[in-house]
Amino acid sequence: MPPIDRSRLTDLIAAEQQVYTAAHPRSRELFAQGSNLFGRVPMTWMNKWTGGFPLYLDHARGNRISDVDGHTYVDFALGDTGAFAGHSPRPTVEAVARRMGDLGGITTMLPSADAQWVGAELTARFTMPLWSFTLSATDANRWAVRLARLATGKPKILVFGYCYHGSVDETFAIPGPDGKAQSRPGNVAPPVPLDLTTRAATWNDLASVERELAHGDVAAILTEPALTNIGIVLPEPGFMEGLRELATRYRALLMIDETHTFSAGWGGATATWNLEPDIFVIGKSIGGGIPCGAYGITTEVAASITSHTDAGDADIVDVGGVGGTLAGNALSTAAMRATLGEVLTHAAFEHMIDLATAFTEGVQATLDEFDVPWSVSQLGARSEYRFARPAPRTGEEAAVAHDDDLDAYMHLAMCNRGILMTPFHNMALMCPETTRADVDRHTDTFREVVGALYG
Structure with a gap:
């Protein structure tokens, strides 16, 4: 596989950034008004969200989050596990x-x-x-x-x-x-x-x-x-x-x-x-x-x-x-x-793990189709792709695989298409209210976004 076309990646990030900024004027306004908060957010790690400013929450239920600009997302971040049971079960x-x-x-x-x-x-x-x-x-x-x-x-x-x-x-x-x-x-x-x-x-x-x-x-x-x-x-x-x-x-x-x-x-x-x-x-x-x-x-x-x-x-x-x-x-x-x-019952775990398996298979299918040098790993109801192939076997190897530009592109592109991934990395978590339709939506969107870069 030839090296990634960095100029193409830069252009894709710029295009996704423009869409993101235009779609979230109220979130951008609230972020600008947050001068009394250190880093303009309640906790500084909230600045990890890609896009120059985070989305601002309006409401959330199950595996759906709605922002103050009226957009609703399929949430695979789930509070980085804090909402593993879904939002407000x-x-x-x-x-x-x-x-x-x-x-x-x-x-x-x-x-x-x-x-x-x-x-x-x-x-x-x-x-x-x-x-x-x-x-x-x-x-x-x-x-x-x-x-x-x-x-x-x-x-x-x-x-x-x-x-x-x-x-x-x-x-x-x-x-x-x-x-x-x-x-x-x-x-x-x-x-x-x-x-x-x-x-x-x-x-x-x-x-x-x-x-x-x-x-x-x-x-x-x-x-x-x-x-x-x-x-x-x-x-x-x-x-x-x-x-x-x-x-x-x-x-x-x-x-x-x-x-x-x-x-x-x-x-x-x-x-x-x-x-x-x-x-x-x-x-x-x-x-x-x-x-x-x-x-x-x-x-x-x-x-x-x-x-x-x-x-x-x-x-x-x-x-x-x-x-x-x-x-x-x-x-x-x-x-x-x-x-x-x-x-978080036995039945819920069976449901969530089945969905994570389908999610992982969907990601792998795209990686195989475009011969992308990434890998995907599953841990029960959790799945994550990394910018390395084969999958890292140590923390040091995983750290070397980090790529700020690829992270920015993937998170922005998925967000612009109504899907939230964990901002710290590319982790997806299933909750009891996640559906197979949600997973299939991710599979189709992931193929579109990766195909735009590697196709």
């Missing part, structure tokens, strides 16, 4: 309204029966017997890392290059040329050099993992079952089993973050692939859009933590830095109970 909305209205008590610092139901449900899905709640997966990871250090008496965690675990300071690390962990490019003001808190290894490379564990100072391996925020990078056969064996051998905990990989199935990759974590983290999707997160631990980890707290080494009840006033509040736990109990 009816059972979640009813449970939240009941808690806020008829029952009362959004946050009270008191436990609720809903929290106990959710804990039991999380155990059924992800095997961990003991749970604690947070308001995000970032918080769950941050607090669980502290507990891992307490339980093991070791100071460092091991992460993989180009992993993503929220905004936890210790996780923005990549392996340096000398083997020491170094700060990932773009990391905002790390408080200390990353090698003081972290060891970094290469995904799908067990030798690099063992080399770092051999130092004897790693409390936990923190990993997703597949890398997801640098594009989907699946584990090679035996890799996850190898992590479990190495963690046990070197007396480190295996800490699995399924915030994104929950797409693998009703019990995430942990159940689907029979993983055996010591600590488990999840967030975003389990509350149907209401802020929430959770971490689970084994009884063995709990016993180690308790032995330290009983000895007075740490205080996890009051001032120990684990927890938050709003964590586990009545509103979040009501939302989690409704979402897990009535929306």
